[in-house]
Amino acid sequence: MVEPVGPYNPVVMDHFMHPKNMGEIEDADAIGEAVNPVCGDSMRLFIKVVDDRIVESRFLTFGCGAAIASSSITTEMIKGKTLDEVLRIRDQDVVDALGGLPAAKLHCSVLAEMALSAAVAVYRKRRGG
Numbered sequence: 001m002v003e004p005v006g007p008y009n010p011v012v013m014d015h016f017m018h019p020k021n022m023g024e025i026e027d028a029d030a031i032g033e034a035v036n037p038v039c040g041d042s043m044r045l046f047i048k049v050v051d052d053r054i055v056e057s058r059f060l061t062f063g064c065g066a067a068i069a070s071s072s073i074t075t076e077m078i079k080g081k082t083l084d085e086v087l088r089i090r091d092q093d094v095v096d097a098l099g100g101l102p103a104a105k106l107h108c109s110v111l112a113e114m115a116l117s118a119a120v121a122v123y124r125k126r127r128g129g
């Protein structure tokens, strides 16, 4: 399916067309997985953590342009932040960082928030936290 690109602003378009940190981390400390209940699109977020801080993250997202842009900017937003700090990131923060999403695409940013909290939960569970 051809993605309609008209409604996206330049920031969204840049992250959609040139996603940052796309791919896997083979020796990730945790992988968070999420499926958007609205459309079924999915995201996997790989994180590396040192001293409770995210030092690297990458993503694989099977979804629309807004989902890919949300995933991409989320990997930039969380770099260097503590796990507690990233858990405070909400989908609206992702939308704001992108400079807004079309109303029909707002739900796409939820995928990033869900994958993020899942990754932290997996990491803490592995650590016995």
Ligand code: FES
Pocket (backbone or CB within 6 Å): 036, 039, 040, 041, 063, 064, 065, 066, 067, 105, 107, 108, 111
């Ligand atoms: S339409 Fe599924 S995440 Fe955007």
